[in-house]
Amino acid sequence: xxxxxxxxxxxxxxxxxxxxxxxxxxxxxxxxxxxxxxxxxxxxxxxxxxxxxxxxxxxxxxxxxxxxxxxxxxxxxxxxxxxxxxxxxxxxxxxxxxxxxxxxxxxxxxxxxxxxxxxxxxxxxxxxxxxxxxxxxxxxxxxxxxxxxxxxxxxxxxxxxxxxxxxxxxxxxxxxxxxxxxxxxxxxxxxxxxxxxxxxxxxxxxxxxxxxxxxxxxxxxxxxxxxxxxxxxxxxxxxxxxxxxxxxxxxxxxxxxxxxxxxxxxxxxxxxxxxxxxxxxxxxxxxxxxxxxxxxxxxxxxxxxxxxxxxxxxxxxxxxxxxxxxxxxxxxxxxxxxxxxxxxxxxxxxxxx
Numbered sequence: 001x002x003x004x005x006x007x008x009x010x011x012x013x014x015x016x017x018x019x020x021x022x023x024x025x026x027x028x029x030x031x032x033x034x035x036x037x038x039x040x041x042x043x044x045x046x047x048x049x050x051x052x053x054x055x056x057x058x059x060x061x062x063x064x065x066x067x068x069x070x071x072x073x074x075x076x077x078x079x080x081x082x083x084x085x086x087x088x089x090x091x092x093x094x095x096x097x098x099x100x101x102x103x104x105x106x107x108x109x110x111x112x113x114x115x116x117x118x119x120x121x122x123x124x125x126x127x128x129x130x131x132x133x134x135x136x137x138x139x140x141x142x143x144x145x146x147x148x149x150x151x152x153x154x155x156x157x158x159x160x161x162x163x164x165x166x167x168x169x170x171x172x173x174x175x176x177x178x179x180x181x182x183x184x185x186x187x188x189x190x191x192x193x194x195x196x197x198x199x200x201x202x203x204x205x206x207x208x209x210x211x212x213x214x215x216x217x218x219x220x221x222x223x224x225x226x227x228x229x230x231x232x233x234x235x236x237x238x239x240x241x242x243x244x245x246x247x248x249x250x251x252x253x254x255x256x257x258x259x260x261x262x263x264x265x266x267x268x269x270x271x272x273x274x275x276x277x278x279x280x281x282x283x284x285x286x287x288x289x290x291x292x293x294x295x296x297x298x299x300x301x302x303x304x305x306x307x308x309x310x311x312x313x314x315x316x317x318x319x320x321x322x323x324x325x326x327x328x329x330x331x332x333x334x335x336x337x338x339x340x341x342x343x344x345x346x347x348x349x350x351x352x353x
Contacts, residue, residue, distance in 0.1 A: 005053035014159020018081030043071035140175035182234035187213040194244035195222030249279035255326035294326025
């Protein structure tokens with residue numbers, strides 16, 4: 001499970017006041033964004049998110065460390081101030097609809113938060129409490145705030161002060177987020193009732209695998225999907241494919257970002273009830289290809305990243321990424337895949353049909 005560190009900012013510091021935040025407050029904000037996370041996995045996610053935010057310049061972290069479970073975390077992080085200098089938090093001054101008044105009437109709010117609340121209040125008045133058809137979240141955001149991206153983050157603009165159960169929700173605003181459709185193509189002219197799907201991260205590998213698989217009398221995968229980098233949300237629509245997906249095998253780039261994306265992609269698939277994991281044979285083939293320079297990671301982070309991979313390649317990948325080496329999945333050219341296809345076992349432990 002992963003979250004974008006930028007998504008943590010509105011949850012942790014919606015007013016943009018900056019300052020020092022205890023790591024336990026950071027953990028609480030991350031838990032809010034990932035309510036289904038196992039408690040044992042939370043410290044690792046906190047560490048990963050804090051490090052990502054430091055690398056992107058979103059905040060700095062303290063040198064003093066504290067132990068949470070078995071994970072050492074910085075005691076605090078320090079956020080820069082982004083609010084307008086001298087801005088005071090104050091309650092909204094307009095009469096509020098009953099959907100808002102019970103919780104929002106006396107809240108100290110920033111100017112940006114008051115603008116969100118006032119726009120919602122006016123919309124509720126004009127629509128008799130939201131008596132309108134449901135639309136996409138981006139469409140409602142533009143209607144209310146003139147910014148189609150205002151509801152893209154989690155929580156949306158205004159932060160947890162405004163957005164939580166019993167306060168503002170997408171349901172109250174009669175809108176929803178629909179995941180981007182999954183890009184996929186079948187490997188046979190007749191798909192059949194069920195079968196495994198192979199998912200990759202990049203377009204070139206997507207096309208090469210389709211060429212190889214379509215040349216086989218009985219392809220090992222019924223279809224190949226493409227998630228286009230970090231956009232793993234479309235995998236939540238696997239259940240909507242015109243056949244039953246029996247298993248999802250994933251192949252990504254052999255670098256820190258690729259391994260994180262891979263684990264996230266499989267988690268999204270598992271949340272739909274579909275078994276998912278690494279495409280073992282393809283990862284084994286990938287590690288035998290020439291490497292290049294890539295991001296170097298600590299041994300602690302490397303152990304976490306490789307834990308998702310098949311045991312047969314974990315040590316090799318650990319050595320590569322701690323040495324600052326990477327292998328993009330484009331190393332598996334069409335001719336390499338074609339030459340080694342017969343050596344690949346059946347995916348997902350499923351018999352071929």
